[in-house]
Amino acid sequence: MFGIDDEEEDLGGLYEDGHWVWDENKKQLEFRSDVAVPEDDFAPTTPAIFGPIEFKDDIDLMEQDIKDLVLYTAPSSILTPTVVNIMHLSTTDRFIRALIFYFQYYLQIADEMAKRVLELETKVRTNKSYEVELELRDNLEDLRLLVAKEYCTMVLGGADYKKFHHMGPNKKMRSLSKKDALIFESILRICMQITWLALGRQSFNQIELETNRMFKSQIFNMTEHKLKTNYIAKMSSYERFVLLGHCVNEKQKLNMLSPLMNETLCHRPIDFRMLGLGTIKIPTLTFRLRYIDERLSMDERLFEKNGISLGILGMPRSRFDTMLREIKMTTTSSTSSASMRGKSVSRTSRVSMKKSTMIELKLYGDIDLPSKNYDREWFPNEFPMETIKPTRCNPVQRLRWMARAARLAGKHFSVVRRYRNIRLNMV
Known part of the structure; x- marks a missing residue:
């Protein structure tokens, strides 16, 4: 669903800004780009990455999918070749799916808890109330774990993210922690925008606040510092119990882990098969795990046919x-x-x-997570090791975005060099 033909002039073809040479070893023509991108392609963008990022809100394309739309409307300062490559990895796709899945359920349960708190003014809490809220909390923690497992793969440089690790594929290079932070900040902001669009442009502030809380902890929640909503303090104890979970580890600032990382270390019953969903071939899945796996890895073109709701993904x-x-x-x-037939009505x-x-009409349906069923009959003699073949993005799509990112980067760095030369001449 990549309708780019109408903007061919802006994005550029696959073989623009370069030349062809004969490769004697491969015995074939090779295209060589003339656009030079500096090794540290994130260095001049520090203020733009950590400051406010404004996505455009109007374009002329006839047809777009969500990722393409966000990449097209993103500021040129963060649309670097590295970011484009990362956004077209299967690990990143699963990460985005997990984020959309989590936030669709999070917003749904946040509304449900707000209603339950209001009902307390006229109703009495029972043991059943606690049981229901305990199940909702457990569901949210499971979905946060889905996000955490994909995020850990990215942080540790696993799977197809290996070559993008800041210490190199073998993790033996000097740590480029600043560049690593800039990459993740860019990816996280793009993924937030994708999630917001996937959920029908609803509740952006809630999505931004919760994303920053999960990944950076409430102390380093930049959105909360900017908006000063004080939303957690305004929650009732029942809302905090469900929405924040019990894996929040309160420590001093220097020793604090993000709530997302705490989910991986939390002491609670976790079906180990959840950690392999979307990547490992598991011979037996419970109904609940199959429900989660379909939303994490099924081709979105099959969503409508299979009655799957995950935001607007798969909709006409x-x-x-x-x-x-x-x-x-x-x-x-x-x-x-019909009831008014035969009657005189003005x-x-x-x-x-x-x-x-x-x-x-409602845009998309609610998530109805099946209850947990601990399948104690199936316990393997050894853990499954066979991996699922990762989904591949359209190579033409990726190359077109790479061409645009390279051209934008070339223009950006030429402006920086020109500015530096002017300053030197003035001195």
């Missing part, structure tokens, strides 16, 4: 405009009009009646 493109905003659809109830009454029966 005709339901959205070029910026992936929903084209509002309404329906009217025929019951009231035109004004009929119009008001029709308006009152307009029902706005």
